[in-house]
Amino acid sequence: MRTVASLAMGCVASGVLLLTGVACEQKPSRMDQLVASAALPPENKPDASSIVEKALAAPVVDAGATAVARPLPKGQWGPIQMTAPEELQKQALAYTIQMATPGPGDPVPEKEFLAQLKKKLILAVRSADKGDNAMDSVASTEGGHMIEIEMDLGCNEKTPFNIVAQRAGQSLTMLKNAGIFAISCHDAKWKCYQATRDVTDVLCVAAPRRY
DSSP: OOOOOOOOTTTBOSSSSOBOOSOOOSOOOHHHHHHHGGGSOGGGSOOHHHHHHHHHTOOOOOSSOOOOOOSSOTTOOOOBOTTSOHHHHHHHHHHHHHHTOOOTTOOOOOHHHHHHHHHHHHHHHHHHOOSSSOOOEEEEEGGGTEEEEEOSSOOOTTHHHIIIIIISOOOHHHHHHTTOOEEEEEOSSEEEEEESSSTTOEEEEEOOOOO
C-alpha cells in the first residue's frame, strides 16, 4: 500500500467527511471520491482492505483544504483495525495523508537531499528489520513531503522515529525544515505514521501486505 487528500474547497462542508448536496463545478477530489463510496449500496462498497490500499495510494493534493480531525484522541496511536467502522477508517487515512500536506510557504524537499536521506535510511532499515526478507525500500511520496519505509517485520508506533532519528541520525526537526512532514513504516501487518511537525503525533492503521 502506498499513500493529503484535498477536501475540495467549496464542495465539502466544515467537518471531517461530510458531503453537501450543493452542486459544484470543481473537479471532485480524491477525498470526495473516498467519502462518496460510503453512500454506495453494500454490494458495491469496497472491502476494508481495498479502502486502505486505495486511500494510501492517493496522489499529492493542494494545501489549504478544510482540516481533517484526528481520528483518535491526542496521545493514542491505535492501531486502527480493519474491523473498525468504515467512517473511522476513512478519517484515519485522510488524517495520515493530511500529515504530509504542505502549507503556504512550506519548502519543497530538494531532490539531492531526498536522495542522500534515502541512502541513510536504507542502511538504517536493514538494521531495524526483524524479518528474514528485508525489503530495503525507502520512497518519497506526496511531492516528497512523506517518506515511506517498507520492511518485512517490525513496524510499530516507535519504528519511524527509531529508524530516522536513532539509527540514521537524522532529527525530525531537520526533516521538517527540509519540507518532509511525515515518515511511515509498513510491514506485513501495520502501517505507522510519524509527523515531523508534531513529534507526539503518531498514528497506526492495519494494512496487511498483499503479496
